[in-house]
Amino acid sequence: MIEVWSWPTPNGQKVHIALEELGLPYTVVPVNIGKGEQFRPEFLAITPNHRIPAIVDPEGPGGATLHLFESGAILIYLAEKTGRLMPAAPAARYACLQWLMFQMGGVGPMFGQYNHFHNYAPEKLPYAMERYGNEVARLYRVLEKRLAEAPYLAGAEYSIADIATFPWARGPEKRGVDPATLPAVSRWLAAIEARPAVQRGLAVLAERRRQGSMSEAERDVLFGKTQFTQR
Ligand SMILES: N[C@@H](CCC(=O)N[C@@H](CS)C(=O)NCC(=O)O)C(=O)O
Numbered sequence: 001m002i003e004v005w006s007w008p009t010p011n012g013q014k015v016h017i018a019l020e021e022l023g024l025p026y027t028v029v030p031v032n033i034g035k036g037e038q039f040r041p042e043f044l045a046i047t048p049n050h051r052i053p054a055i056v057d058p059e060g061p062g063g064a065t066l067h068l069f070e071s072g073a074i075l076i077y078l079a080e081k082t083g084r085l086m087p088a089a090p091a092a093r094y095a096c097l098q099w100l101m102f103q104m105g106g107v108g109p110m111f112g113q114y115n116h117f118h119n120y121a122p123e124k125l126p127y128a129m130e131r132y133g134n135e136v137a138r139l140y141r142v143l144e145k146r147l148a149e150a151p152y153l154a155g156a157e158y159s160i161a162d163i164a165t166f167p168w169a170r171g172p173e174k175r176g177v178d179p180a181t182l183p184a185v186s187r188w189l190a191a192i193e194a195r196p197a198v199q200r201g202l203a204v205l206a207e208r209r210r211q212g213s214m215s216e217a218e219r220d221v222l223f224g225k226t227q228f229t230q231r
Contacts, residue, residue, distance in 0.1 A: 002026040003056040005043060007033050008205040010167035011071045011108065015053045017163050017201030018078050021085060030205055034218035036226060044231060057081075072104040075160040085160045096154035099146070099161035107143075107168050110135045114175055120214060120223065136175045140182055143169065147184035151191075158192075166192045167202075 004019065004026050006012035019026045031037045031052050038050040047054040047069035055074055060066025068074050076097075079086035087093050114132040117125060143165070146153060153161040170189060172179050179186050192198055210218070220226065 001058070003029055004053060005029045005031050005046060005055070006053040006205065007031050008202075008209050009033070009052070011051075012053045012205070013167040013201060014071045014164050015055065015074050015078075016204040017166070017198050018075055018085065018160060020197040020201040020204075021163070021195075022078060022082050024078070024082070028204060030208060032208070034210060034214070034221060036221040039226065039231065050231075070104075072100055072164060075100065075164055079160050085158070085163065087154055087157050087159060092155050092157065096159045096161045099153035100164050102142075103161065103164040103168065107139050107165055110139060111168050111175065116223075118175075120219065122219075133176055137177050140169070140172055140177050140185060144182050144185050147188045152188070162188070162192060166198070 002019070002024060004015055006015060006028055007030065031043055033052060037043065038052065044050060046056060046067045049069055051069070053071055053074060054067065054069040057066045068077055086096050110132060114136045117128040117132055150156070152158050153165060166189065169185065172182055172185070
């Protein structure tokens with residue numbers, strides 16, 4: 001059975017949702033990133049990057065155990081393992097990979113920096129807040145344009161590109177973007193949110209999510225010198 005080492009953040013939720021959509025049996029190993037569990041040797045044996053999510057599949061390619069980190073790689077692996085959630089026709093398949101890479105290289109990192117400078121940085125840095133605010137708004141506009149011309153990011157079919165982007169794109173208003181300016185994104189978010197498998201994926205470890213603001217101890221684990229210690 002696939003083991004998912006994870007935590008209920010957008011990058012973890014992508015994998016939870018994909019597994020629920022595919023109906024693959026899995027177990028979850030919680031990695032509390034606020035408590036520093038991502039630095040434990042057993043997790044570092046799976047991923048040298050000490051970031052969730054990572055998976056262990058005892059029935060990987062050729063029947064051998066596969067360790068995999070990076071949520072985009074995990075989504076491609078699960079889609080290829082099952083032959084689902086990634087279009088088979090070449091043009092649609094590349095469209096799917098293109099939008100998945102757009103999420104991995106654009107939406108995830110830029111929205112993450114927005115969250116950092118707007119919600120967690122100890123000082124208010126207007127330059128950084130404005131830069132990432134502008135970038136988030138720009139990325140939403142790119143999504144809006146795409147979703148005004150196609151029901152899903154890869155085209156006609158719901159795919160891993162949607163699964164990767166959905167947990168990050170939820171709640172534009174939390175990032176200073178008015179949902180009324182994003183009718184196509186809003187329609188797409190509502191359609192994905194209504195899927196029972198998505199609801200089940202979002203429920204994974206949901207009770208472990210932090211309530212309220214980040215403690216000093218969590219801040220130190222996530223942004224202090226613990227991050228940069230050589231291991
Ligand atoms: N590109 C990676 C990013 C993973 C990532 O940043 N995970 C965060 C949670 S969303 C994490 O584990 N943070 C722990 C830390 O910063 O120490 C992926 O998509 O898998």
